[in-house]
Amino acid sequence: MKKVLIAEDSSVIQNLAKKILEFQNFEIHAVKNGQQVLDELAKADFDIILLDINMPVMDGMECAKAVRALGDASKSKIPMIAITGNARNYSMAEFKEAGFNDFLAKPLNFDALVSQVKALTE
Numbered sequence: 001m002k003k004v005l006i007a008e009d010s011s012v013i014q015n016l017a018k019k020i021l022e023f024q025n026f027e028i029h030a031v032k033n034g035q036q037v038l039d040e041l042a043k044a045d046f047d048i049i050l051l052d053i054n055m056p057v058m059d060g061m062e063c064a065k066a067v068r069a070l071g072d073a074s075k076s077k078i079p080m081i082a083i084t085g086n087a088r089n090y091s092m093a094e095f096k097e098a099g100f101n102d103f104l105a106k107p108l109n110f111d112a113l114v115s116q117v118k119a120l121t122e
Contacts, residue, residue, distance in 0.1 A: 002025075003046045004027065004048050004117060005037060007060070008083065020114060034051070034062055045074065045075070050113075051080055051100075060082055061090075064082070067080065079101045080099060081102050081104060082095050083108065090103075104116065
């Protein structure tokens with residue numbers, strides 16, 4: 001079973017994404033900010049990370065860069081998808097530069113979420 005780490009400070013979005021992906025047989029671990037992502041990565045392995053861009057403590061852009069800078073190659077290369085309510089504030093080039101493989105705009109299109117997660121974890 002593929003393991004997904006979701007960092008999203010909105011419980012509503014977090015719970016919806018969790019239910020949808022669990023239905024697709026993914027194991028979900030959910031946290032509220034980028035610092036917690038790094039804490040989880042230190043303890044466990046994941047197949048993909050979904051990162052909200054606007055979070056307290058450490059935002060998604062900062063967190064993505066920190067993940068890509070990790071010394072452990074198996075962790076620094078994990079696919080990451082940015083989730084953003086302000087897609088207009090960033091270009092795909094900026095997401096790529098931060099280390100993201102793809103991005104999803106809010107309100108989330110759950111079909112797109114499932115297909116992107118599947119595509120990046122095959």
